[in-house]
Amino acid sequence: MISSKIEEALNRQIDLEGFSSMYYLAMGSWAEVNGYKGVAQFLYHHSDEERMHMLKLFRYINDRGGRAIVPPFAAPQKDFKNIREIFDIVHSHEVKVSNEINALVELCIQEKDYTTHNFLQWYVTEQIEEESLARDVIDKLNLIGEDKGGMYLFDRDLATLTGQQGGGKGHGGHGH
Numbered sequence: 001m002i003s004s005k006i007e008e009a010l011n012r013q014i015d016l017e018g019f020s021s022m023y024y025l026a027m028g029s030w031a032e033v034n035g036y037k038g039v040a041q042f043l044y045h046h047s048d049e050e051r052m053h054m055l056k057l058f059r060y061i062n063d064r065g066g067r068a069i070v071p072p073f074a075a076p077q078k079d080f081k082n083i084r085e086i087f088d089i090v091h092s093h094e095v096k097v098s099n100e101i102n103a104l105v106e107l108c109i110q111e112k113d114y115t116t117h118n119f120l121q122w123y124v125t126e127q128i129e130e131e132s133l134a135r136d137v138i139d140k141l142n143l144i145g146e147d148k149g150g151m152y153l154f155d156r157d158l159a160t161l162t163g164q165q166g167g168g169k170g171h172g173g174h175g176h
C-alpha cells in the first residue's frame with residue numbers, strides 16, 4: 001500500500017509524462033507539416049515512449065492500492081521557430097523531468113517507501129538515456145549549422161535513430 005503523499009506525487013508524475021507525450025506529439029506534427037518527415041517519425045516515437053512511461057505509473061499506483069487519475073493536461077505549445085528550437089526544448093524538458101524524478105526518489109526516502117524507491121530506479125536510468133539522446137541530437141545540429149544539405153541528411157538520420165532509441169541500450173524491462 002502506498003501512502004496518500006506518494007500516491008499524489010506519482011499522480012503528478014503521470015501528469016508530467018502525459019504532458020511530455022503531448023508535447024512531443026505537437027513538435028512531431030510541426031516537423032511533419034514543415035517537411036521534416038524523419039524528425040516527425042522520431043518525435044512521434046518519442047511521444048509513444050512517454051505515454052508508456054505514464055502507463056507504467058498507472059499500473060504501479062493501482063497495483064499498490066492507490067488510484068491513478070487522468071489529469072486535465074495543459075495544452076502544449078504548437079508553433080516552433082525551427083528544428084533547433086524543438087530539440088533545445090526537448091533537452092530542457094528532459095532535464096526538468098529528471099529533476100522531478102529525483103525529487104520523487106528523495107520523497108520515497110523521507111517516507112521510507114522503499115518499494116516505490118525501487119520502482120523509480122527504472123525512471124532514473126531512462127532519464128540518463130533521454131538526456132544524453134537529446135544532447136547527441138543537439139551536437140549534430142551544431143555541426144550542421146545553417147547547411148541545407150546537412151539538414152536533409154539530419155532528417156534522414158533521425159528516422160534511423162527512431163528504431164534505436166529506447167529499449168535497445170542495455171537496460172531491459174521497457175515493457176513494450
Ligand SMILES: [Fe+2]
Pocket residue numbers: 017020049050053097
Ligand atoms: Fe518520460
Ligand SMILES: [Fe+2]
Pocket residue numbers: 020050094097130
Ligand atoms: Fe522523456
